[in-house]
Amino acid sequence: MPLIETRDLRKVFRTIKRTPGALGALRTLFSRETVERVAVEDVTMSLEAGELVGYIGPNGAGKSTTIKMLTGILVPTSGEIRVDGRVPYRERKRNARNIGVVFGQRSQLYWDLPLIESFSLLRAIYGISAERYRTNLAEFTELLELGDFLSTPVRQLSLGQRMRGDFAAAMLHDPRIVYLDEPTIGLDVVAKEAIRQFIARVNAERGTTFILTTHDLADVERLCRRIVLIDKGRLIYDGEIERIKEEYGTHRTLVVELCEEYPGFSIEGAELEGRTGDIVRLRFDRRTISADQLIRRVTESYCVNDVSIEEPELESIIRRIYVEGYTEPGAASAPQPASV
Amino acid sequence: MKVLWPYVEFARTAFSREATYRVEVFTSIGAFVLRVYLLRSVWVALYAQNAAPPDIPLHAMITYATVALLMSLVLEVDGTRLIQTKLREGTIATDFMKPISLPLYFFSDGFGQTVFYALTILPSLALALLFVHVDVPPAPTLGAFAVSFALGYLVNFFLNFLMNAVAFWTLEIHAIQLMIRWASDLLSGQIVPLAFFPGELGTIVLNLPFASIYSTPLRIYIGNLPPSAWAAAMGAQACWLVLFGVAAAVIWRSAERRVVVQGG
Numbered sequence: 001m002p003l004i005e006t007r008d009l010r011k012v013f014r015t016i017k018r019t020p021g022a023l024g025a026l027r028t029l030f031s032r033e034t035v036e037r038v039a040v041e042d043v044t045m046s047l048e049a050g051e052l053v054g055y056i057g058p059n060g061a062g063k064s065t066t067i068k069m070l071t072g073i074l075v076p077t078s079g080e081i082r083v084d085g086r087v088p089y090r091e092r093k094r095n096a097r098n099i100g101v102v103f104g105q106r107s108q109l110y111w112d113l114p115l116i117e118s119f120s121l122l123r124a125i126y127g128i129s130a131e132r133y134r135t136n137l138a139e140f141t142e143l144l145e146l147g148d149f150l151s152t153p154v155r156q157l158s159l160g161q162r163m164r165g166d167f168a169a170a171m172l173h174d175p176r177i178v179y180l181d182e183p184t185i186g187l188d189v190v191a192k193e194a195i196r197q198f199i200a201r202v203n204a205e206r207g208t209t210f211i212l213t214t215h216d217l218a219d220v221e222r223l224c225r226r227i228v229l230i231d232k233g234r235l236i237y238d239g240e241i242e243r244i245k246e247e248y249g250t251h252r253t254l255v256v257e258l259c260e261e262y263p264g265f266s267i268e269g270a271e272l273e274g275r276t277g278d279i280v281r282l283r284f285d286r287r288t289i290s291a292d293q294l295i296r297r298v299t300e301s302y303c304v305n306d307v308s309i310e311e312p313e314l315e316s317i318i319r320r321i322y323v324e325g326y327t328e329p330g331a332a333s334a335p336q337p338a339s340v
Numbered sequence: 341m342k343v344l345w346p347y348v349e350f351a352r353t354a355f356s357r358e359a360t361y362r363v364e365v366f367t368s369i370g371a372f373v374l375r376v377y378l379l380r381s382v383w384v385a386l387y388a389q390n391a392a393p394p395d396i397p398l399h400a401m402i403t404y405a406t407v408a409l410l411m412s413l414v415l416e417v418d419g420t421r422l423i424q425t426k427l428r429e430g431t432i433a434t435d436f437m438k439p440i441s442l443p444l445y446f447f448s449d450g451f452g453q454t455v456f457y458a459l460t461i462l463p464s465l466a467l468a469l470l471f472v473h474v475d476v477p478p479a480p481t482l483g484a485f486a487v488s489f490a491l492g493y494l495v496n497f498f499l500n501f502l503m504n505a506v507a508f509w510t511l512e513i514h515a516i517q518l519m520i521r522w523a524s525d526l527l528s529g530q531i532v533p534l535a536f537f538p539g540e541l542g543t544i545v546l547n548l549p550f551a552s553i554y555s556t557p558l559r560i561y562i563g564n565l566p567p568s569a570w571a572a573a574m575g576a577q578a579c580w581l582v583l584f585g586v587a588a589a590v591i592w593r594s595a596e597r598r599v600v601v602q603g604g
Contacts, residue, residue, distance in 0.1 A: 013602065073436040075600045089600060096439040108434045112357045124349035125438055127342055153360075 054220035100170035160191035354452030419450020529555030
C-alpha cells in the first residue's frame with residue numbers, strides 16, 4: 001500500500017474581491033463580493049515509503065496548498081487524501097507525530113533560545129524517549145556539524161547554520177515523512193551541498209520519505225529520481241527525471257576548442273550558439289545528427305584541440321514544458337543514445 | 341503525566357526566555373517603585389481634600405494601590421499575544437503541524453512568564469516598602485485573596501485570549517486591544533477602587549467581568565468584603581471564568597476551522 005495517496009484532490013479558495021485604489025479599499029471594507037480561485041485541481045498521485053520525490057512548479061502553482069493538505073492543516077474542497085492510512089485533516093495531531101517539516105523561509109526554532117533548547121522543547125512535544133533523543137542528537141550533530149553552535153541563540157546563527165539546525169529539529173522524532181519547502185534557498189554552494197548530502201543519507205539509511213518542493217532544480221537533479229510537475233493547480237508530469245530528459249532534451253551542445261580562431265567557422269547540421277576566442281559552442285539535435293558524426297565533420301574541416309558535450313539542464317527542459325505544455329511524445333521520436 | 345510534558349517545557353522555556361532580558365527586569369522594577377511612590381502621593385493629596393469614600397481609610401487605600409501594582413506585574417503578562425505574532429509572521433501553520441494543543445501552549449507560555457515576573461514581586465515589594473506602608477491581613481483573608489487572585493488570573497487569560505483570537509479574522513487588533521485595555525484599566529479597579537463609582541454606575545461596574553480581575557481579590561485583601569460575602573464574590577468570578585472559557589473554546593474552534601479552510 002502506498003504511504004501517501006491522493007485522488008482527484010481539489011482546493012478552491014474563496015476570497016473577498018478587492019477593488020484597487022483608496023476608494024476601492026474603502027469599498028472592500030463593506031463589500032461581501034467574493035471570488036473563487038482554484039489552487040489545486042484534480043491532483044492524483046501516490047508515493048511509496050522511502051521515495052524522495054521532487055514536487056516542482058512555478059510560484060502559485062499549488063505546491064504549498066498541496067503540502068498543507070498533506071500535513072492536515074488544510075481541508076480539501078473535494079477529493080481523497082490518505083497519509084500512512086490516515087486522513088490528515090481528520091487526525092491532525094496523530095498525523096503530526098508522523099511527519100517533519102522544513103521551511104527554508106521560516107524557521108521553527110525558537111528565536112531567543114540556544115539551539116539545544118529548541119531541541120529539548122521538541123523532545124517534550126513529541127515525547128521522544130531519552131535513549132532515542134540521545135542517539136538522534138548525536139548522529140545529527142555529527143552529520144550536520146552542529147557541535148560549534150548548539151548553545152548559541154538561534155537569532156545569532158548564520159542562515160546556513162540555522163537551516164542545519166532546522167533539519168535536525170524536523171527529524172529528531174524519526175518522522176516517516178518529511179516535507180521540505182525550499183530547504184536550500186539563499187544558501188551558498190557549500191551549505192547547499194551539506195544539506196543535500198544529509199537528505200540523501202537519511203533517505204538511504206533510515207528510509208525516510210521526502211517530498212521536496214524547490215525552485216532550485218539542482219537540488220532535484222541531485223537528489224530525486226522522480227519528479228511531479230504541477231502548473232496552475234494541475235499535474236502535468238509525474239515520472240522519472242531521466243524520462244523527460246530523454247523526451248525533451250533533444251538538443252545537446254558540443255563545445256569545441258579550436259587550434260586557432262577561424263573567422264568564418266560554420267558546420268552543417270549544427271547551430272553556432274556562441275563563441276569566445278577559439279572556443280565555439282555548437283547546438284545540435286541528436287535526432288538528426290549524432291555527436292559522433294558531428295565531431296567527425298568538425299575535425300574534417302578544422303584543427304581541433306579538444307571537444308566536450310554538454311547535457312541540457314533540467315531547468316531549461318522544465319521551462320520548455322511550462323511554456324509548451326507537456327505532451328506524451330510517444331513513438332514520434334526514437335531517441336538515439338548520445339555517443340562520443 | 342506524559343501528556344503535560346510539552347506544556348511544562350513551554351512554561352520553562354518562556355521562563356528562561358524572559359530571564360535573558362535582564363535590563364528589562366531592572367527597568368520594570370524601577371518603574372514599579374516609581375509608580376508606587378506617585379500613587380501614594382496622589383492618594384494622600386486626594387484624601388486631604390476629603391474626596392474618598394468613607395469605608396476605605398487612607399492606609400487601606402495605599403495598600404490597595406500597592407497590591408494592585410504588584411498584581412499587575414503578573415496580570416499584564418499576555419501569553420496569547422503569540423497568536424497575533426504568529427499570524428502576522430505566518431508561523432502559525434508550523435504550530436498546527438505539531439501534535440500539541442495551541443491554546444494550552446499559549447497558556448503555558450504565559451504561565452512561564454508569570455512565574456518569572458512573580459519572582460520580581462519580592463524585590464519590588466521590598467523597595468516599595470521604603471516609601472509606603474502595606475497592611476498585611478490575617479491568614480484566612482490572605483488565603484481567600486490567593487484563591488480569588490487565581491480565579492482573576494484565569495478570567496484575565498481568557499479575556500486576553502478572546503481579544504487576540506480576533507486576529508484570526510482581522511489580522512490587526514490594535515484598536516480592539518486599546519479599547520479593551522482602557523475598559524479593563526478603568527473598570528477592573530486596577531487604578532481606582534470601584535467603590536469610587538457613584539450609585540447605579542457603581543453597581544453595574546461591580547457586576548461586570550472586569551471586576552473579577554482586580555477588584556474582587558483586592559476588596560478581599562483590604563477587608564472591604566466581609567468573609568460572609570467571599571463565597572458569593574468568588575462564585576461570580578467562577579461564573580465569568582466558565583462563561584469566558586466556553587466562549588474561548590467556541591471562538592477557537594471556528595478560528596481553527598478558518599485556518600483549515602482558508603489556509604491561515
